[in-house]
Amino acid sequence: MVGAIPAAMTYYSRSKMPETARYTALVAKDAKQAASDMSRVLQVEIEAEQEKVEQISSNKSKAFSLFSKEFMKRHGLHLLGTTSTWFLLDIAFYSQNLFQKDIFSAIGWIPPAQTMNAIQEVFKIARAQTLIALCSTVPGYWFTVAFIDVIGRFAIQMMGFFFMTVFMFALAIPYNHWTHKENRIGFVIMYSLTFFFANFGPNATTFVVPAEIFPARFRSTCHGISAASGKLGAMVGAFGFLYLAQSPDKNKTDAGYPPGIGVRNSLLVLGVVNFLGILFTFLVPESKGKSLEEMSGENEDNENSNDSRTVPVV
Numbered sequence: 001m002v003g004a005i006p007a008a009m010t011y012y013s014r015s016k017m018p019e020t021a022r023y024t025a026l027v028a029k030d031a032k033q034a035a036s037d038m039s040r041v042l043q044v045e046i047e048a049e050q051e052k053v054e055q056i057s058s059n060k061s062k063a064f065s066l067f068s069k070e071f072m073k074r075h076g077l078h079l080l081g082t083t084s085t086w087f088l089l090d091i092a093f094y095s096q097n098l099f100q101k102d103i104f105s106a107i108g109w110i111p112p113a114q115t116m117n118a119i120q121e122v123f124k125i126a127r128a129q130t131l132i133a134l135c136s137t138v139p140g141y142w143f144t145v146a147f148i149d150v151i152g153r154f155a156i157q158m159m160g161f162f163f164m165t166v167f168m169f170a171l172a173i174p175y176n177h178w179t180h181k182e183n184r185i186g187f188v189i190m191y192s193l194t195f196f197f198a199n200f201g202p203n204a205t206t207f208v209v210p211a212e213i214f215p216a217r218f219r220s221t222c223h224g225i226s227a228a229s230g231k232l233g234a235m236v237g238a239f240g241f242l243y244l245a246q247s248p249d250k251n252k253t254d255a256g257y258p259p260g261i262g263v264r265n266s267l268l269v270l271g272v273v274n275f276l277g278i279l280f281t282f283l284v285p286e287s288k289g290k291s292l293e294e295m296s297g298e299n300e301d302n303e304n305s306n307d308s309r310t311v312p313v314v
Contacts, residue, residue, distance in 0.1 A: 023216055066218055078213050079222055081283025083229035085157065086206040088277040090233035092164065092270045093198050095241035096191075100132065101125045102245055103191070106263045109184050136192040140199025152288035153205045153212075154281070160201010161277035167194045168271035175264035202277060206230065212287040213295045241266060 018024075024034040035046045064070035096103075104110045110124045148156060167190050171178060178187035207230075210223040246253040246260030253259055260266070287295050 020216075023219075066221060071218070075214055075218075075222070077283045078285060079225065081280055081285075082206065082210040082213075082222070082226040084280040085161075085202060085277055085284060086210075086226050086230035087233035087236075088273050088280065089161075089198070089202040089206055090230040091237040091240070092168075092273050092277075093203055093237070094234040095237035095266075095270065096194065096198075098238050099241055099245060100129055103263060104128055104188075107179050107184055107187050108181065109188060132188075132192050132195055136196035137199055140196040140201070141204060143196075143200040144204040147200075148204070148208070149288060152286050153209050154284060154286040154288075156200065157202045157205040157209075157284065158278060158281050160197045160199075160203070160205070161274050161281060163197040164194050164201065165271055165274040165278065167191070167197070168267055168274055172264055172267035172271060175267065202281075209284055209287060212292060213285055216292070219292075241270075244269065 018040065039046045064074075101110065104125075105112055110128055116124065144156060171187060171190055177183055207223075207227065210226040211219060214222040243257060244260045245263050245266045246257045248259050248262050250259045261269075285295065
């Protein structure tokens with residue numbers, strides 16, 4: 001019930017916000033209302049240019065529909081890039097978050113559940129997760145805030161997936177080494193770094209980029225498709241890791257679960273998932289320093305906009 005309060009506050013705040021001027025002008029074709037909304041937000045006088053809006057709207061080269069041949073030609077690879085990277089990220093990120101306790105128990109950082117009462121278990125798990133959040137997850141977000149317009153979205157996402165891959169393989173390949181008591185802190189540090197580079201990486205950029213690279217009339221839809229792909233990845237990660245991480249020895253599995261491939265092999269799978277994220281990131285264009293119209297090609301003629309469909313790597 002308490003959780004409904006932030007949602008209600010968000011709903012009220014959103015109801016007081018005007019629609020974006022780009023949508024009002026380019027999709028609703030109401031330049032006067034768009035100018036009025038922008039004047040109210042920026043507190044400056046803005047002149048409505050209805051003729052310009054009608055000129056842009058009447059351009060047949062920009063009248064293509066979602067998933068049309070022209071859309072796929074211009075933005076098909078971009079949409080594949082945003083959906084696939086968000087999907088792959090959430091497989092890794094949600095599985096890591098939801099099953100921290102299983103991983104930490106496997107390496108002996110927290111005692112097995114059967115050796116603690118309920119209160120002790122909740123306290124030790126919460127303490128471990130809080131340390132991870134304070135030392136890696138939260139700082140990662142702030143690093144993204146500080147550097148996203150300095151080094152760019154593409155570089156941050158590529159770097160994040162790269163280091164997530166490196167640290168996952170570094171944890172998985174010599175897994176038995178990390179299970180020794182004297183090496184547990186090293187495991188926790190490296191595991192924390194995967195969260196740091198998730199947030200100073202694709203966990204931030206995957207929801208920023210889809211809001212910047214598509215035309216105004218498709219922007220929310222394409223962002224929603226990308227986000228839905230991410231949630232599908234979260235489901236795969238949550239349920240898949242739940243089964244995969246079970247011990248291969250059926251006598252050591254949790255009640256009601258079949259034998260899995262174990263924590264070590266599960267970490268290897270997550271490393272492969274992160275590596276695939278690196279490859280699909282090449283389909284995502286860099287939007288740093290460019291206007292939304294430049295990225296979507298809405299201000300270009302048909303010939304020039306065709307050139308923008310290729311993906312810049314630098």
